[in-house]
Amino acid sequence: MAVERSSIIITVFSTAPGVGKTLVATNFAAGLAKEGYNTCLIDLDLQFGDVENYLGFRGEYTLADARQALLEADARGIPRSQVDMTSFLTEWRKGNVGFAVLPAPHSITETYGLESRDVMDIVEGLRSFEYIVIDTTAVFSDLNMDMLDISTSIIFLGIMDFIPAIKNLKSGYDVLLRFDYEANKIRLVQNRSDSQKLVSQREVEKLFGREFYYNLPNDFPTARSSINFGVPAVLGTTHTKLGDSLWDLVGMFTNRPEAPKETTKPTGFFAKLSGLFR
Amino acid sequence: MAKKKDARWQVVVIEPDGDMQREIAATLDVTDEYEFLTKYPTAGAAISQSSVFQPNLFLMDVEAAENRRAIPEFTKAFPGTAILGTMSKWSNDIAMECAQHGALGCILKPFTGQELTDSIRVFEKRGTVGPTTTIAFFSPKGRSGKSTLLSNLALHLAKETGGAVGIIDADLQFGDQAMFYDAEPKYTILEAVRDINYVSPITLEPYFMPVAKNLRLLCCPKRPEYAELIDVASLTAVAHMAQSLFRYVLIDLPFGYSPFSVGMCEMADIIYLVGMMNTGFEVEHMKKALGIFEGWSYMKDMKVIFSRVQPCDETERRKLQKELEGFPTEIMPNEYLLLAAANSGRMGRGIKSDTLFAKKIAALAGEILAKGATP
Numbered sequence: 001m002a003v004e005r006s007s008i009i010i011t012v013f014s015t016a017p018g019v020g021k022t023l024v025a026t027n028f029a030a031g032l033a034k035e036g037y038n039t040c041l042i043d044l045d046l047q048f049g050d051v052e053n054y055l056g057f058r059g060e061y062t063l064a065d066a067r068q069a070l071l072e073a074d075a076r077g078i079p080r081s082q083v084d085m086t087s088f089l090t091e092w093r094k095g096n097v098g099f100a101v102l103p104a105p106h107s108i109t110e111t112y113g114l115e116s117r118d119v120m121d122i123v124e125g126l127r128s129f130e131y132i133v134i135d136t137t138a139v140f141s142d143l144n145m146d147m148l149d150i151s152t153s154i155i156f157l158g159i160m161d162f163i164p165a166i167k168n169l170k171s172g173y174d175v176l177l178r179f180d181y182e183a184n185k186i187r188l189v190q191n192r193s194d195s196q197k198l199v200s201q202r203e204v205e206k207l208f209g210r211e212f213y214y215n216l217p218n219d220f221p222t223a224r225s226s227i228n229f230g231v232p233a234v235l236g237t238t239h240t241k242l243g244d245s246l247w248d249l250v251g252m253f254t255n256r257p258e259a260p261k262e263t264t265k266p267t268g269f270f271a272k273l274s275g276l277f278r
Numbered sequence: 279m280a281k282k283k284d285a286r287w288q289v290v291v292i293e294p295d296g297d298m299q300r301e302i303a304a305t306l307d308v309t310d311e312y313e314f315l316t317k318y319p320t321a322g323a324a325i326s327q328s329s330v331f332q333p334n335l336f337l338m339d340v341e342a343a344e345n346r347r348a349i350p351e352f353t354k355a356f357p358g359t360a361i362l363g364t365m366s367k368w369s370n371d372i373a374m375e376c377a378q379h380g381a382l383g384c385i386l387k388p389f390t391g392q393e394l395t396d397s398i399r400v401f402e403k404r405g406t407v408g409p410t411t412t413i414a415f416f417s418p419k420g421r422s423g424k425s426t427l428l429s430n431l432a433l434h435l436a437k438e439t440g441g442a443v444g445i446i447d448a449d450l451q452f453g454d455q456a457m458f459y460d461a462e463p464k465y466t467i468l469e470a471v472r473d474i475n476y477v478s479p480i481t482l483e484p485y486f487m488p489v490a491k492n493l494r495l496l497c498c499p500k501r502p503e504y505a506e507l508i509d510v511a512s513l514t515a516v517a518h519m520a521q522s523l524f525r526y527v528l529i530d531l532p533f534g535y536s537p538f539s540v541g542m543c544e545m546a547d548i549i550y551l552v553g554m555m556n557t558g559f560e561v562e563h564m565k566k567a568l569g570i571f572e573g574w575s576y577m578k579d580m581k582v583i584f585s586r587v588q589p590c591d592e593t594e595r596r597k598l599q600k601e602l603e604g605f606p607t608e609i610m611p612n613e614y615l616l617l618a619a620a621n622s623g624r625m626g627r628g629i630k631s632d633t634l635f636a637k638k639i640a641a642l643a644g645e646i647l648a649k650g651a652t653p
């Protein structure tokens with residue numbers, strides 16, 4: 001009998017806002033899907049999520065509907081584990097790359113009373129995916145802390161161009177260490193690494209006491225057009241600095257062979273699902 | 279009783295309690311700057327008889343509602359004479375009411391001569407007598423430019439009005455204000471909230487660190503996890519007491535909707551909703567955020583402010599305001615010098631007044647002043 005497998009959860013987190021979490025999270029989902037993995041992206045920026053914005057779609061269902069289903073199950077005395085969480089996903093597809101998305105609630109009132117416990121149960125219900133990518137907000141909340149707890153790996157993203165932001169990244173990073181998150185579970189990734197800086201990379205690395213796991217380039221045109229067109233940079237038809245780097249970074253979270261395989265068959269969760277019913 | 283002709287303050291005491299009357303009179307007698315003139319049990323008795331003594335300070339019991347309601351009559355009958363409210367238990371509501379009616383401030387009784395002198399010094403520094411304007415800075419998402427906006431507006435108000443300005447950095451986990459001013463605070467919000475039941479305005483003042491002329495800052499806690507120890511009610515109490523100390527209180531908030539940020543907005547007179555222009559989705563986020571405050575516009579002055587707008591002109595402003603269905607909208611230009619100032623802890627020096635950013639700040643300050651003039 002095969003070993004029972006569980007998803008790899010990658011959470012994109014930061015303690016400074018606006019550093020590129022959503023851009024990285026959407027590209028991770030796309031990159032993993034491109035590699036052929038069954039991938040689900042969850043937007044946990046509950047109030048002002050950008051995942052749908054950056055991917056240029058609006059899902060029929062959101063996390064709010066998934067939670068509603070849990071509450072209805074509770075009311076009927078049905079175990080939460082029996083609710084089919086996959087039915088609230090939307091497939092995002094471009095060419096033959098596809099992945100599932102659970103968008104953030106569409107209205108703020110739907111986030112009232114939404115507890116971390118509910119989100120934990122929702123994530124639990126999506127464990128059939130090989131990869132779950134989670135986008136977050138730059139704050140220590142119960143929800144974010146719980147997600148960091150269950151993550152296989154945390155991408156702690158930062159931009160080092162603004163001193164107050166560096167302070168917040170450092171103090172947030174220290175909190176993670178004080179709260180006993182394994183240092184090697186946390187991958188310190190620097191975004192826009194080649195933008196104008198006042199502090200040298202070495203100084204910042206000294207401050208954090210470790211080297212950056214990866215440095216993403218500053219590539220404003222690619223970032224902007226990928227967001228405008230709603231297509232992650234890793235799926236770009238031409239090579240770009242940002243797209244290539246993100247693709248490279250995604251590869252450090254998979255067992256990708258040196259030369260990436262070209263996917264020809266439709267991949268992703270929905271491709272498999274539709275295969276089942278064929 | 280020795281006559282203290284050169285005493286700065288000629289004092290009439292309004293106090294119903296006999297023991298307290300004697301205690302206050304004794305304190306005044308032994309303190310150089312005060313000459314005790316006479317005492318009355320009620321404001322009614324005082325207003326009709328005090329003129330023969332020519333006082334320049336009334337120490338008035340304001341726990342009696344009739345007394346504090348008489349303050350406007352006193353300011354009319356005794357122009358130029360200061361009124362200091364006294365209470366045996368601190369009440370922000372009473373203190374605010376007295377300020378609104380025209381009192382210099384309020385103090386707890388009994389008090390020592392030194393405490394009285396310190397209080398008068400602090401209240402005189404606060405600026406013209408009158409109610410405090412409290413401004414909350416809300417933003418849907420982070421990196422909105424709200425802390426920079428707040429800090430520059432605070433500096434402008436402090437410099438141009440001469441009134442005392444207090445900043446409360448209630449962005450509890452990741453506040454930036456201390457860094458802007460290169461301040462290493464001894465006390466933070468954490469200590470202020472912890473001690474709030476034991477302090478009066480005068481003893482609260484040292485928790486606010488002086489960062490520029492007429493400008494003080496109550497810093498956010500030193501570690502993000504301390505934020506959990508701070509509840510809305512206690513912080514609201516701190517902010518209320520700060521209203522006795524400052525003519526303007528500016529509150530920086532964590533991004534997003536939370537009972538905390540909305541609770542702090544609730545106590546403000548003016549709410550700025552700040553977002554930074556970038557991908558364009560900021561406008562959508564702002565629309566969503568405005569939904570939270572629906573129905574508030576009757577109670578508060580609210581304004582959306584987009585930072586880093588390019589081009590920063592009237593056409594662009596109108597366009598954005600139209601997208602927000604006519605909601606009052608202002609725009610701020612990108613100003614690279616601000617980045618440098620924030621990076622080097624030199625925000626306190628202010629920005630050159632001939633920049634567009636500085637002009638926009640001055641215009642906002644103008645609106646605030648106009649509002650303060652007509653409560």
Ligand SMILES: Nc1ncnc2c1ncn2[C@@H]1O[C@H](COP(=O)(O)OP(=O)(O)OP(=O)(O)O)[C@@H](O)[C@H]1O
Binds near residue numbers: 219
């Ligand atoms: N490497 C990059 N080069 C250029 N621009 C970038 C890069 N990464 C991100 N950006 C831009 O930075 C902005 C913020 O990115 P993004 O929305 O992903 O950040 P975030 O961390 O999710 O923000 P928030 O905390 O508000 O959710 C976007 O406009 C994006 O286009």
Ligand SMILES: [Mg+2]
Binds near residue numbers: 045
């Ligand atoms: Mg985001």
